[in-house]
Amino acid sequence: MIRFEHVGKRYDGGYEALQDLSFQLVQGELAFLTGPSGAGKSTLLRLIALLERPSRGHIRVADIDLSRLRRRHIPYLRRRVGMIFQDHRLLHDRTVFDNVALPLIINGIADHREISRRVRAALDKVGLLGREKYYPVTLSGGEQQRVGIARAVVTRPPILLADEPTGNLDPALSGEIMQLFIEFNRVGVTTLIASHDMELVGRLGFRRIGLLDGRLASDLAAGEAA
Amino acid sequence: MKRPTARPSRGAARRGHGGLARLRAGLSAWAIAHGRALVSSLGRLVSMPLSALMTVGVLAISLALPALFLLLLQNVERLSADWDRGASLSVFLDLSVEESRVQSLADELAQSPPVQAATIISPDQALADFRRMAGMDEALDLLDDNPLPAVIVLIPDPGLGAEGLQALGAEVQAADGVDSVRLDLAWVERLQSISDLLRRAVWLIAALLGLTVVLVVGNTIRLAIQNRREEIVIAKLIGATDGFIRRPFLYEGLWYGALGGLTSAVLVGGVRLALDGPASELARLYQTGPILVGPGLGGFGLLCLVGIGLGLTGSWLAVGRHLAAIEPK
Numbered sequence: 001m002i003r004f005e006h007v008g009k010r011y012d013g014g015y016e017a018l019q020d021l022s023f024q025l026v027q028g029e030l031a032f033l034t035g036p037s038g039a040g041k042s043t044l045l046r047l048i049a050l051l052e053r054p055s056r057g058h059i060r061v062a063d064i065d066l067s068r069l070r071r072r073h074i075p076y077l078r079r080r081v082g083m084i085f086q087d088h089r090l091l092h093d094r095t096v097f098d099n100v101a102l103p104l105i106i107n108g109i110a111d112h113r114e115i116s117r118r119v120r121a122a123l124d125k126v127g128l129l130g131r132e133k134y135y136p137v138t139l140s141g142g143e144q145q146r147v148g149i150a151r152a153v154v155t156r157p158p159i160l161l162a163d164e165p166t167g168n169l170d171p172a173l174s175g176e177i178m179q180l181f182i183e184f185n186r187v188g189v190t191t192l193i194a195s196h197d198m199e200l201v202g203r204l205g206f207r208r209i210g211l212l213d214g215r216l217a218s219d220l221a222a223g224e225a226a
Numbered sequence: 227m228k229r230p231t232a233r234p235s236r237g238a239a240r241r242g243h244g245g246l247a248r249l250r251a252g253l254s255a256w257a258i259a260h261g262r263a264l265v266s267s268l269g270r271l272v273s274m275p276l277s278a279l280m281t282v283g284v285l286a287i288s289l290a291l292p293a294l295f296l297l298l299l300q301n302v303e304r305l306s307a308d309w310d311r312g313a314s315l316s317v318f319l320d321l322s323v324e325e326s327r328v329q330s331l332a333d334e335l336a337q338s339p340p341v342q343a344a345t346i347i348s349p350d351q352a353l354a355d356f357r358r359m360a361g362m363d364e365a366l367d368l369l370d371d372n373p374l375p376a377v378i379v380l381i382p383d384p385g386l387g388a389e390g391l392q393a394l395g396a397e398v399q400a401a402d403g404v405d406s407v408r409l410d411l412a413w414v415e416r417l418q419s420i421s422d423l424l425r426r427a428v429w430l431i432a433a434l435l436g437l438t439v440v441l442v443v444g445n446t447i448r449l450a451i452q453n454r455r456e457e458i459v460i461a462k463l464i465g466a467t468d469g470f471i472r473r474p475f476l477y478e479g480l481w482y483g484a485l486g487g488l489t490s491a492v493l494v495g496g497v498r499l500a501l502d503g504p505a506s507e508l509a510r511l512y513q514t515g516p517i518l519v520g521p522g523l524g525g526f527g528l529l530c531l532v533g534i535g536l537g538l539t540g541s542w543l544a545v546g547r548h549l550a551a552i553e554p555k
Contacts, residue, residue: 049463051554072468079465089460106466110258151464 001027001159001190002048007057009043009214017043018214021057025192027158030185032201033194035211041194044211045161048192049081050074062158079107082152082189086164088144090136096123096147097132103155122154123147126180142173149180153189160184162193166200174200182206260473267477270450271485278482281446285486285533288439290493292432293529297494297521299421299428304519306417315380315395316408321373323403328376331403340383340394347377375405436536439486443479443540450478451548463554475545476538483537487530494521494529 002025009018018040025031033041046052048061050069059066062080069077090099100119109115123129126146136144145165152160162181166174178193178200185191195201201208210218271278317335319328328346336344347355352374357363380398382391395407451458458471498518505518521529 051463075462075465075467075470077465078463083463089463091457091460102461103464105259105262106461106464106470108255108259110255 001025001029001062002192003058003060004044005058005060007047007054007059009040009047009052010055016214018047018054021211021214021216023209023216023219025190027190028185028188029207030182030191031193031207031209032204033192033209033211034196034198034201035217036196038213039211039217040214041196041211042163043214045083045163045192045194048159048161049078049083075106079103079155080157080159082155082157082160084145084148084152084160084162084165086167088136088148090144090147090151092136094135095132096128096134096136096139099136099147100150100154103151107155118154119150122150125153125183126150142169142177145169145177146180149177153184158188158190160189160191162191164194164196166195166197171200178204259470263473264477264480267474268481270474270478271481278485281442281482282485282489284442285439285482285537286489286493288435288442289486289490289529289533289536290497292428292435293490293494293521293525294497295428295431297498297525299424300520301518302421302424305517306421315382315391315398317378317380317398318405318408319376319378320403320405321375323376325376327403328378331401332378335378335380335398335401338394338397340386340390341380342383343381345379345381347379349374349376352377436532439483439533439536440540440543443482443537444544446482447475447479447541447544448548451475451544451552455552458549458552459554462552468549472545472549475549476541479537479539479541479544480534481537483533483535483540484530485533486537487533490533491526491529495526 004021004023007018007021008016010016021040021044033044035041043052047054047059047066050066053067061077064077066077091102094102097119100122101115104115104118109118119132120129123132126149128143128146128150131139131143136147139147149162149165152162160181165181166177169177174197181191181193182204205223207222208218208220209216210220319331323331325348328348332344332346335341349372353366353372356374357366380394382394386394391409395409398404399407461471498521501518506516509515509517
């Protein structure tokens, strides 16, 4: 589902964020992307959603060769990739409902009842049903992150990417958020989660792709000890 | 009680009819997306009424001024066309020309195409007219003979411009027995050049104020884009196309243009109404037809359309310039 072949990313000024990186995620797999800050985790996720293009190598996402994808087709790729951010990236002047409905509207779904039904279903999955009319600022950090997750899954994308989704949360809340991802993965969503919380990630027992200074440092299969 | 609707769901339609149904569903989704952008952009204007009103006010004045100037120009041209009709040619004949020849020449001239009528003023009649003028009576008594020539006054076709009059004058001048031709042209020419000058000035001002509208809308939309930068970034992150992001801003420009055009139409209508009384009083004194005419329903409609066009142009420029620069980081 996601395949990196000798991918390198070099920024202007010569900084090598990623070097000769190759790995593969099969459909329905859940993997954690680990490593210290600056190891290149965010850059890797950004390359998958084509927020940036690699300097070298090839990336295939859902059988699409990203290096051949034209600019005007990028939005359609991003619709198949649900993204979750550490800082939630919610619209603070819109209600929870409107935030979660935005991807549906962008997807051109016009039927009001269908939008309402799917938004409520997504909010139900993350345990926020009944908060539709709230504004994000009135919610706690963990709840805001759940709204972000609901927004990412409301269009039922085949791929979920999460960049430090528990970065600002306490251990109990972090565990709950990770459980949500595991549930989505259970219904077949290919999931890649960047996290520096080695303790939490190790406890969950999924595949861990370790990055260090932009290179692949380790690739531990599910259940394998570090 | 709510009855079940007879309309099949979108999914059923797609399964049932294939291509045509999909096209129809796509079209209706497109129309709904546009309708949504149209309404939401109006909603944004309503949500900040003061700044929206100020912008609309600037646009309305920028549109109303050239519209009023054009209205003025139109009326000046209409009135001067009326006055052109008063222009005439005085053909002074040689003293030696006999009375019968005067008559035949007048008939001949009356036949030529640009001439509507030819009137003869005989030397006797001219002298009688002359006598009536104060102080001339005694002076004329000193003369043995009538020194005045016969005159033929030509009334040209109303459509004939200054140049046509001049050509006619030259033609008549060449005729046998004609001493001189006097064209009462100077004031017609002056009026025409004044209205030429006025026309050019009015269009220049209209162009400048139209540019003002484009720039004001462009700047307003630029600010709107800056204010909603975060929203644009997020929409791009979750797969919004450029068209989706562009649309509400274009419609915002359209609304500004439409509201500006509508308000300017109200302004022009108000000014028209305020001038109506004095204008008809003037018309009564001069015993002419109406002095101020227009702009009529079509003119008001055109004003709104021009507003919409300029508003769209302004927002299009701003969107093209500033939206591409915003990319998710």
